[in-house]
Amino acid sequence: MIMRIPSFENDIVFSENYISVLHIQNGTLFARIIGSINSLINGVEELNEKIIFIDEDEKIMKASKDIMLITDIWNFDFNQKKIQSALFQKIEKIYQQEYERLSDFQTHFQSLQINAMDVWEDLPFEFEYKDSIGVQEYLKLLGLKIAMGDRDSKIIDIVLMIIDVVEYFGIAKLVVFTNLKLYLSQKELEEVYKYIMYKKVMVLLLETGDEKECVKNEKILFVDSDYDEIMMYNN
DSSP states (O other): OEEEOTTSSSOEEOBTTBEEEEEESOHHHHHHHHHHHHHHHTTOSOOSSOOEEEOTTSOBOOHHHHEEEESOSTTOOTTSHHHHHHHHHHHHHHHHHOHHHHHHHHHHHHHHHHHHHHHHTTSSSOOOOOSOOOHHHHHHHHTOOOOOOOTTOOHHHHHHHHHHHHHHHTOOSEEEEESGGGTOOHHHHHHHHHHHHHHTOOEEEEEESSOOOOOTTEEEEEEOTTOOEEEEEEO
């Protein structure tokens, strides 16, 4: 997988063997890159900075489907539409693969339906109602959501949970974190990197500010204030 910015000399090549970092010293350029990725995801054609994402088959990726941009880790919504839809589809697939469980579900619904009919049958009106209910529809009625956990959760725990959700549900081919290094110590960062590589999730860290030391298992494309590009790698 490749991220290509035509105005840059170097592509960013993603690998399961290291974590890719795009570190931009100039704050204005940094903001332009974030804005362009966000626009791509939201289907906006006019971009601040042209960016192309190419998958393993050398096809241009569909950003709205394949890329997740995370700019506010503290307030990440684990029950956003994309994740909740994947959760419901996963559970529904389990039911479809287990006939007895699905049959039991339908039997219980019919029992509830008969119970409700006993209540309304004496009312002086005619009613329309559903003869059956789908698994996903029932899950929505239950209000099923992924538990957010403790409000005081450490940032590293939130990041690891994001990686778990992305890997388990396959909801993105690439996760882009902005300024993640501001919130993690070097030890925590190394732990996160190991977990990302173990889960085989493609991640891009988009960072700004002055140049920092290259952490283990990290490949950095550093763009300085003069727009010169320096590639750094620590394996």
